[in-house]
Amino acid sequence: MNLDLNGLLTFWARRWDDILELLGEHLTVVAVALALAMVIGVGVGMLVWDKPFPRSTVIAAAGVALTIPSLALLALLIPVVGLGWTPTVIALVMYSLLPIVRNTVVGLREVPPAIMESALGMGMTPFTVLLRVQLPMAWPIILTGVRVAAQLTIGVAAIAAYVAGPGLGQFIFQGLSSLGSKNALNFAVTGTLGVVILALVVDAAFVAITRSTTSRGLRA
């Protein structure tokens, strides 16, 4: 079975609207999941960063979530929340938590002791120190965690079509389930290529976001 480039181009021309819609869905579900995971992950990180036992527990738990095969996780979610967007978002959030929580904890803990001492010594409350000193200083590290999570979830989101979730996975699954038919390969290739391109674009976007939201005083 060989890829027919002309056929692929024709396929794209005919299905352009579908492709764009799926790309949009894919991006949306990843963005929604990342936003939720960021709120949860950074929040949890802020709660546990200075408490050894909760800290290790949370990171271990997030690590375990990451080892569950995505297909299994999605299948497990069906009886609980049904099909479609909901199980997809839940699964993506679970996969995103480890890099985000871990990087938040690392970032908050990496603030040099001298800076913590002078912040407290000047009369900031521990909460003010967290908000005005630690969080801004940890920001580039936290964003790196989100960036890793973004790469991870763009890939995992492709599997979500298995639970009738949104995104380019629909093309990939359609291709796989119709192997041998005329457009099977076109579907699979388009879906895969879309995922790869989306991953590259999002990664570049993160470089720009990190640059524009990090204090000039922290940039190398």
Add this chain to the structure above:
Amino acid sequence: MPKQPNTAVLQIAGKTSGALIELDHVTKQYPNQPVAAVQDFSMTVQPGELIMFVGPSGCGKTTTMKIINRNTAPTSGSISIDGRDVLSLNPSELRRHIGYVIQQIGLFPHMTIAENIGVVPKLLNWSKEKTNDRVHELLTTVGLEPGDFAHRYPKQLSGGQQQRVGVARALAADPPVMLMDEPFGATDPITREKLQAEFLRLQASIGKTIIFVTHDFDEAVRLGDRIAVLSNRSQIEQFDTPANILTNPANEYVSSFIGLGTAIKRLVLIPVTEARLGPASAAAGGTTTIRTTDSLRDALDALVLTGLPALAVLDEQNRAVGSISVDQISAVLGTEVPVLAPTAEV
């Protein structure tokens, strides 16, 4: 909603130039440590005094200092600032009125210099204009051009400049008390001397009550109104003026801490004018000159450096008022003239 600060904190805050600090039988015992870090420490610091805590590493001098701003909680004893019991105050509110400078400076790298200096004013809810004016005033005070430095980030400054910002930041809300933990320890010798001189000049005009921790006895002699020589468990071996400690060390420990060269160290404290100057003609030929505002150590230094028998002494108007030689310096040390503390009024 910010809580209304305790009135006792406001009473401390109301005072901007020097407050009385009293430590009464203060002990700090860390759990699982065989001996106390600070044992039964009592001291009264007068308003506007610059007190040096000198001692080897691990003697408890920093711990003692940190008890004052409640950075470290004492196991027993009491601390008061201007009669207010420090231990009854909210620690964060208290610290906004105690300037704090540490060796590593601890400037916030993500904030500009102006933002760094404005941290405490912001905590005290000062208006933007008031904070801004204060930042500019302080930058000028510590010798950094506000237009040039206000919007830079800490990493764009040299070590000495950062330390000046550290001092400015501690002075932001005009606190009556300053705690300084080896503030100039990490700078090179030349910068350190410069910072020390600037700091002395600054203190002469602001008159804060300052606890200054150092392990450098020469720095203590140069800066302190009084020096507390501390040994293990923060025991006070001697607490007196630099001159008295140099001429009359209380015990072996203090002598060994002063080290060699007490005569030369004493010379730092004595202005050239204390010597009986020779005739101006004796210095003929030397291009190096001494000023009446210099110390005898400066004079000796110049004599050794040039190898000349005598150097001309010039007054403020650059008129030669006499000459100085090694003999005349020795004569000052030989006679028991009352030596002056470095911060004595001119």
